[in-house]
Amino acid sequence: MSKAAPLSDRSRRALLLAPALIFLAVFFVMPLLDNSARSFLTEEGGLTFARYTAFLTDRFYLGVIAETVILSAAVTVISVLIAYPVAYVLVRKAGRLSGLIIFLLIAPLLTSIIMRTFGWQVLFARRGLVNQWLVTDLGLLDAPLRLLNTPGLAIAALVHVLVPFAVLSIASVLQGIDRRLEEGALMLGASRFRTFWEVTLPLTMDGIGTGAILVFMIANGSFVTLVLLGGGFQTLPLLIYQQFNTTRDFALASTMSTILLVIALACLWLQLRLVRRQGV
Amino acid sequence: MTLNRRRFLGTGAAATGLIGLSGLPLRAQNRVLNVTAYGGVWEQAIRDCFVAPFEAKTGATATVSLGGPAQWLAQVEANPENPPLDVLIMTPDLAVLAAEGDLMDDFTVEKLPNLAKIPQEFTDACLGKGTYFDYGVGGITYNTQVVAEPPRSFAAFVDRVAAGEFIASVPSISYGPTTIFFLWALNNALGGDVNNVDPFFAAMEKMKGNLVYWAGPNDFFNHLASGEADLGIYFDGRTWNHVDEGVDWIDFLNPEEGGAMTAVAIQKPKNASDLAWDYLNEVLDAGNQAKFAEILNYGVTNTEVVYSEKLAARVTPLAEANLPPYAEIARVRNDWVDRWNREIGM
Numbered sequence: 001m002s003k004a005a006p007l008s009d010r011s012r013r014a015l016l017l018a019p020a021l022i023f024l025a026v027f028f029v030m031p032l033l034d035n036s037a038r039s040f041l042t043e044e045g046g047l048t049f050a051r052y053t054a055f056l057t058d059r060f061y062l063g064v065i066a067e068t069v070i071l072s073a074a075v076t077v078i079s080v081l082i083a084y085p086v087a088y089v090l091v092r093k094a095g096r097l098s099g100l101i102i103f104l105l106i107a108p109l110l111t112s113i114i115m116r117t118f119g120w121q122v123l124f125a126r127r128g129l130v131n132q133w134l135v136t137d138l139g140l141l142d143a144p145l146r147l148l149n150t151p152g153l154a155i156a157a158l159v160h161v162l163v164p165f166a167v168l169s170i171a172s173v174l175q176g177i178d179r180r181l182e183e184g185a186l187m188l189g190a191s192r193f194r195t196f197w198e199v200t201l202p203l204t205m206d207g208i209g210t211g212a213i214l215v216f217m218i219a220n221g222s223f224v225t226l227v228l229l230g231g232g233f234q235t236l237p238l239l240i241y242q243q244f245n246t247t248r249d250f251a252l253a254s255t256m257s258t259i260l261l262v263i264a265l266a267c268l269w270l271q272l273r274l275v276r277r278q279g280v
Numbered sequence: 281m282t283l284n285r286r287r288f289l290g291t292g293a294a295a296t297g298l299i300g301l302s303g304l305p306l307r308a309q310n311r312v313l314n315v316t317a318y319g320g321v322w323e324q325a326i327r328d329c330f331v332a333p334f335e336a337k338t339g340a341t342a343t344v345s346l347g348g349p350a351q352w353l354a355q356v357e358a359n360p361e362n363p364p365l366d367v368l369i370m371t372p373d374l375a376v377l378a379a380e381g382d383l384m385d386d387f388t389v390e391k392l393p394n395l396a397k398i399p400q401e402f403t404d405a406c407l408g409k410g411t412y413f414d415y416g417v418g419g420i421t422y423n424t425q426v427v428a429e430p431p432r433s434f435a436a437f438v439d440r441v442a443a444g445e446f447i448a449s450v451p452s453i454s455y456g457p458t459t460i461f462f463l464w465a466l467n468n469a470l471g472g473d474v475n476n477v478d479p480f481f482a483a484m485e486k487m488k489g490n491l492v493y494w495a496g497p498n499d500f501f502n503h504l505a506s507g508e509a510d511l512g513i514y515f516d517g518r519t520w521n522h523v524d525e526g527v528d529w530i531d532f533l534n535p536e537e538g539g540a541m542t543a544v545a546i547q548k549p550k551n552a553s554d555l556a557w558d559y560l561n562e563v564l565d566a567g568n569q570a571k572f573a574e575i576l577n578y579g580v581t582n583t584e585v586v587y588s589e590k591l592a593a594r595v596t597p598l599a600e601a602n603l604p605p606y607a608e609i610a611r612v613r614n615d616w617v618d619r620w621n622r623e624i625g626m
Binding site: 060118121122125126127128144148149227228230232233234238239241242244245246247248249250 | 348350353354374377447452453454456458459492493495499502503506507508613614617621622625626
């Protein structure tokens with residue numbers, strides 16, 4: 001019996017990749033395709049675009065799509081604006097405190113998102129801690145503010161959940177910048193602001209882009225925070241959940257989830273293009 | 281050791297075979313029943329009151345799957361020839377849908393001797409393919425420290441909330457039973473019917489400035505505990521559970537028009553194990569139901585159940601609750617949800 005020939009490097013790589021690819025194909029790609037297919041099929045199994053036509057020509061549903069995108073974009077912009085200075089301090093100024101800052105950033109991620117969201121309820125309820133300070137302790141107000149179930153608080157809670165993703169993305173890129181480039185700009189007479197604006201910021205666009213994409217994608221599919229804190233937002237994930245939980249219209253839920261997926265992919269493509277256009 | 285293609289394929293085939301075979305022992309054990317339960321105290325009550333006597337009498341074992349009716353029904357729909365669950369706990373509207381879809385077995389006294397002690401209307405409400413075994417009533421739960429004189433009727437609730445006297449916490453449309461125990465009940469109390477829900481939406485429009493919405497029962501309790509709301513629409517049994525946990529500032533009243541009876545149905549999927557009949561008979565047993573009621577503070581349906589003095593004072597009598605027309609509601613529910621989305625929001 002002849003001895004089997006050893007595998008080539010290429011075959012070996014393919015074999016090593018195979019389990020992950022098979023796992024993704026079976027548990028990610030196939031369910032996605034099955035889900036999308038459901039939205040194109042009639043009950044008798046024929047092909048139909050009726051659900052998409054109905055959905056995309058209804059002003060209410062178009063409003064829901066717009067609200068989903070605008071909410072995600074707003075959360076992304078605010079998160080990046082907050083994350084950049086934090087990442088800057090973390091990398092450039094914190095020194096020995098950087099470990100503590102990273103711990104403080106990551107620690108909330110170890111807590112259930114439901115618990116964190118309930119925490120917002122406790123803090124901002126009519127008789128919560130914040131209103132107690134404002135009304136009772138400081139006497140600044142006569143009556144408690146209604147803070148829960150407002151759009152601002154829902155956005156703030158989403159930002160609170162998602163800022164760490166942006167900070168870590170930006171910090172990792174900031175860490176890799178060659179400081180001699182900034183020193184060169186300063187030596188050539190540029191102000192600190194101009195050095196930041198024309199050297200540091202462009203060099204960190206990759207991190208900003210990565211952070212923005214991460215935050216946008218997660219905000220785009222966010223569900224628990226909006227369910228618990230309300231805010232009056234009507235987004236696609238909430239409608240999809242409703243189709244499964246209340247109306248059991250699985251075909252409409254598939255239509256919505258396919259649209260949500262297309263929106264996410266389109267935004268991902270757009271953001272990648274924008275980041276690349278910056279020359280990074 | 282050199283990993284060649286033949287060795288790789290051989291190992292892969294052996295692994296696949298092992299994975300496939302690993303399911304065989306369980307399938308071979310047809311003395312295992314897979315029943316369902318909601319999480320938390322529900323699960324423990326199901327285990328103590330129904331699973332334990334079933335196992336003692338039959339020698340079989342029952343595994344308990346946690347989740348919710350929409351998920352369980354979807355699992356059965358996906359594999360009706362070999363359903364992964366043998367007994368389903370269902371909301372009444374889903375029970376009707378499952379029965380109409382011919383996914384469930386008929387309930388008869390021959391198969392379930394204890395069914396004779398359950399009011400026939402509850403089996404009829406499931407189209408003969410299931411019955412109710414437990415019920416709660418949706419009414420007005422209030423914080424006694426803030427609300428000295430609660431509204432005694434749905435109509436008064438609407439008027440006083442609209443006037444700004446109270447902030448009310450009401451269920452959002454993302455909570456499955458909302459269309460029954462809130463939308464239908466309030467609409468019915470205000471003179472509407474299944475084909476006319478204008479009174480409900482008019483009332484919501486009047487109250488909208490003074491409403492907060494709860495997405496799940498715990499959410500409602502948080503609203504009251506944190507002062508976000510003064511009162512709201514909630515269930516009797518859950519209110520009494522809070523009282524038993526030491527909350528001394530909460531109380532419940534069944535509105536004068538009568539709250540909606542929010543029942544829990546049980547069904548057996550077609551092709552599920554016949555052992556399910558033994559288990560279901562235990563679920564309908566008076567002694568087991570009495571024990572279940574004591575744990576959950578909800579009413580049960582066996583007419584021979586005698587409640588303890590404490591529970592008798594708490595359980596809303598069936599005569600004082602309204603049985604919603606679940607089958608009719610199931611046909612218009614999606615239109616109601618769509619209207620809610622457009623007029624009230626999620």
